[in-house]
Amino acid sequence: MEKPLTQHIKNDNTWLSLKDYEKTGGYQALRKALKLNPEDVTKEVKESGLKGRGGAGFSTGMKWGFVPLGEDVPTPKYFVVNGDEMEPGSFKDRLLLEGNPHQLLEGMIIGAYAIQAQFAYVFLRWAYHQAARAITRAIEEAYEAGYLGKNIAGSDFQLDASLHVSVGRYMCGEETGLLNALEGKRANPRSKPPFPGVSGLFGKPTVVNNVETLCNVPHIIANGAGWFKSLSKTDEGGTKIYGASGRVKKPGLWELPLGVSLREILQEHAGGMQDDFQFKGVLPGGGSTDFLTGDHMDVTMDYAGVGKAGSRLGTGTLIVLDDKTCPVGMVLNLERFFAQESCGWCTPCREGLPWTAKTLEAIENGKGEMKDLDILNFQTRYMSPGNTYCALAPGAMEPLQSALKYFKEDFEKHIHEHKCPWKKE
Amino acid sequence: MTTQNNISEEIKKEIEEIYQHFPQKSAACIEGLKVIQKHHRWVSDEAVKELAQILEMSPDAIDSVATFYSLIFRKPVGRHVILVCDSVSCWMMDYEKIAGYLKNKLSIDFGETTKDDRFTLLTIPCLGTCDRAPAMMVDEDLHRDLTTDKIDEILKNYE
Numbered sequence: 001m002e003k004p005l006t007q008h009i010k011n012d013n014t015w016l017s018l019k020d021y022e023k024t025g026g027y028q029a030l031r032k033a034l035k036l037n038p039e040d041v042t043k044e045v046k047e048s049g050l051k052g053r054g055g056a057g058f059s060t061g062m063k064w065g066f067v068p069l070g071e072d073v074p075t076p077k078y079f080v081v082n083g084d085e086m087e088p089g090s091f092k093d094r095l096l097l098e099g100n101p102h103q104l105l106e107g108m109i110i111g112a113y114a115i116q117a118q119f120a121y122v123f124l125r126w127a128y129h130q131a132a133r134a135i136t137r138a139i140e141e142a143y144e145a146g147y148l149g150k151n152i153a154g155s156d157f158q159l160d161a162s163l164h165v166s167v168g169r170y171m172c173g174e175e176t177g178l179l180n181a182l183e184g185k186r187a188n189p190r191s192k193p194p195f196p197g198v199s200g201l202f203g204k205p206t207v208v209n210n211v212e213t214l215c216n217v218p219h220i221i222a223n224g225a226g227w228f229k230s231l232s233k234t235d236e237g238g239t240k241i242y243g244a245s246g247r248v249k250k251p252g253l254w255e256l257p258l259g260v261s262l263r264e265i266l267q268e269h270a271g272g273m274q275d276d277f278q279f280k281g282v283l284p285g286g287g288s289t290d291f292l293t294g295d296h297m298d299v300t301m302d303y304a305g306v307g308k309a310g311s312r313l314g315t316g317t318l319i320v321l322d323d324k325t326c327p328v329g330m331v332l333n334l335e336r337f338f339a340q341e342s343c344g345w346c347t348p349c350r351e352g353l354p355w356t357a358k359t360l361e362a363i364e365n366g367k368g369e370m371k372d373l374d375i376l377n378f379q380t381r382y383m384s385p386g387n388t389y390c391a392l393a394p395g396a397m398e399p400l401q402s403a404l405k406y407f408k409e410d411f412e413k414h415i416h417e418h419k420c421p422w423k424k425e
Numbered sequence: 426m427t428t429q430n431n432i433s434e435e436i437k438k439e440i441e442e443i444y445q446h447f448p449q450k451s452a453a454c455i456e457g458l459k460v461i462q463k464h465h466r467w468v469s470d471e472a473v474k475e476l477a478q479i480l481e482m483s484p485d486a487i488d489s490v491a492t493f494y495s496l497i498f499r500k501p502v503g504r505h506v507i508l509v510c511d512s513v514s515c516w517m518m519d520y521e522k523i524a525g526y527l528k529n530k531l532s533i534d535f536g537e538t539t540k541d542d543r544f545t546l547l548t549i550p551c552l553g554t555c556d557r558a559p560a561m562m563v564d565e566d567l568h569r570d571l572t573t574d575k576i577d578e579i580l581k582n583y584e
């Protein structure tokens with residue numbers, strides 16, 4: 001089984017230096033890309049089927065293709081790496097950032113070449129200090145080796161890159177919120193259109209891509225779109241870094257063919273449930289995805305498969321709910337997070353999320369009434385896609401709406417018994 | 426504990442170095458706040474006013490940015506900042522026990538600083554190490570698979 005993204009990552013808390021990385025074939029893909037037309041680089045990535053690993057699953061090649069090329073286009077253009085990773089229960093990008101920073105930089109430089117950008121930023125959340133050290137050092141090494149700066153690898157392509165460390169807030173990970181943060185402003189989102197590809201950072205054409213997305217790019221250029229397609233179990237192409245947290249025997253991260261079954265991840269890789277704990281449900285792709293249950297074990301963990309089951313692949317990191325944890329308490333924890341992180345820009349989210357959290361709190365504390373369930377159902381419609389400025393609020397509704405569907409009895413039990421059945425007296 | 430922190434010439438130079446790299450001075454607002462905090466641990470009203478002058482912005486505009494971001498501290502913090510992950514995976518893995526133990530041990534609530542100015546206790550969303558929950562960060566160090574015994578050992582390293 002091929003593991004292009006993680007096969008060289010060491011497990012001793014050190015990262016691959018430039019020399020180590022070059023020994024694995026590193027920066028050969030960049031050399032190859034620089035000999036192609038930018039359009040052909042984009043075409044190869046498009047044909048590979050690579051989809052964004054940051055949550056939304058948009059075609060990477062198509063996104064690059066939106067950026068205007070040629071002489072009379074606005075400059076400078078920007079290429080931005082999204083390393084904010086603040087989605088609760090997600091921890092995959094950290095592995096790539098800390099373990100193999102040059103793989104990410106090579107993907108970033110190839111992407112910047114494809115859209116003919118002049119500047120690249122790696123946007124990193126504050127808490128990722130080890131990643132910041134790795135990226136800082138890797139950028140220095142890349143400049144020294146001539147992979148950044150003028151005449152990259154002997155070509156006439158020029159690119160400057162720097163690291164930006166954020167100061168908190170989940171909204172910094174939202175593509176346009178991130179751009180505002182990079183401009184030194186509050187991380188409120190921007191209305192689309194115009195899309196960043198046309199008007200992004202400082203009003204110039206910009207591409208924002210997730211860390212894991214970009215780490216795939218050198219391998220696609222080196223081995224071709226056909227090879228990439230052959231990696232996955234279904235027809236979406238590539239591998240995916242899956243993870244699991246919660247009461248499983250072996251929580252962790254695994255790079256696997258895209259489209260393995262939920263059962264395989266949970267049973268074979270996560271080792272099944274810990275003794276004395278039963279599986280009750282799972283958020284398949286981080287805190288803002290819909291629950292799946294025991295009936296979904298054969299779901300293929302790719303974009304189409306998880307979508308058909310009524311949820312989203314999201315970040316691909318599973319959060320496992322066990323039978324000794326209260327589902328209402330779990331959803332309350334998530335909604336408190338979303339309410340706290342709402343940027344307050346639009347009313348449904350600003351007002352709706354604190355209300356949702358308060359309602360859940362009442363139910364959890366045994367003070368709920370049956371009509372509270374109607375209120376919660378109303379909120380899931382009130383904050384559904386299209387009613388808010390960005391995807392934070394609709395994302396927040398995903399675990400809630402599915403919990404109301406699959407764990408209805410547990411909500412009702414709280415209300416009828418006037419207490420949380422899971423709380424010990 | 427100081428209640429004021431002014432911008433020294435050294436800090437001013439650092440901030441000026443930063444805005445050179447941006448098309449407009451105001452783009453250095455977050456970076457400027459970070460520089461001040463690096464030197465003083467927090468950002469006072471006085472520092473906001475001085476940063477406003479340097480970046481040719483209004484103090485309110487600076488403050489609207491400063492208060493938006495959870496890791497810019499507009500109140501004094503202790504010598505060490507403890508950030509306990511309160512997100513979903515840690516919550517499922519006994520966050521409440523860990524949080525209760527820390528509050529008890531330090532005799533403070535979240536958002537507070539110990540009398541001796543040694544620790545400030547805060548929560549933080551998911552630290553990105555959910556497979557080794559529960560987790561916390563003290564200053565820049567990540568601590569995971571926490572137990573109450575482990576916490577006793579860890580805190581000894583921060584004077």
Ligand SMILES: Cc1cc2nc3c(=O)[nH]c(=O)nc-3n(C[C@H](O)[C@H](O)[C@H](O)COP(=O)(O)O)c2cc1C
Binds near residue numbers: 084175176209392
């Ligand atoms: C509230 C919110 C937070 C987000 N946080 C992240 C993040 O931390 N990292 C990330 O890559 N994408 C995040 N996204 C998705 C981005 O908006 C965007 O789709 C992604 O960075 C694009 O890269 P990709 O196409 O390579 O996935 C977030 C979206 C929302 C609505």
Ligand code: SF4
Binds near residue numbers: 341346392393
């Ligand atoms: S949905 Fe929430 S986070 Fe997004 S813009 Fe509206 S208020 Fe801000």
Ligand code: FES
Binds near residue numbers: 090
């Ligand atoms: S939920 Fe605590 S580290 Fe992710």
